[in-house]
């Protein structure tokens with residue numbers, strides 16, 4: 001099982017500011033935790049971060065035929081990007097949306113998620129552990145799909 005983990009703009013700044021919202025761990029710690037979760041489940045993974053919408057679209061497109069599933073935290077692009085939604089729909093890989101914070105209790109503009117429309121599930125408000133929940137969900141989903149043919 002090969003999973004692509006995508007992180008959107010400014011997540012590389014984790015731990016630098018706003019620890020009350022996004023936690024104290026920095027981005028390198030997030031990557032280590034995600035890699036450890038995948039290793040525990042016997043999954044291969046690539047963890048990708050970009051501040052650029054087009055680069056994220058390119059990465060999703062390149063996942064087709066290479067990865068079995070996608071975990072994506074599109075960050076601010078969650079609330080604006082039809083391009084990322086279209087790319088997720090185009091490759092049609094099983095995808096899970098993750099947010100570190102609980103966006104459901106934040107500003108009105110964060111209540112819209114375009115990416116969610118192409119995702120099987122959303123995990124929010126669980127910090128870095130939310131990525132592990134998403135990874136476990138995808139593993140179970142892919143195994144069930146395989147069994148059921």
Ligand code: CA2
Nearest residue numbers: 010011013014017075076099100101110
């Ligand atoms: O809660 C999440 O994971 C978000 O996707 C994070 C995005 C935000 O725009 C979404 O609404 C919810 C923001 C990521 C920015 O991360 C920062 C890290 C350090 C300092 C400031 C921002």
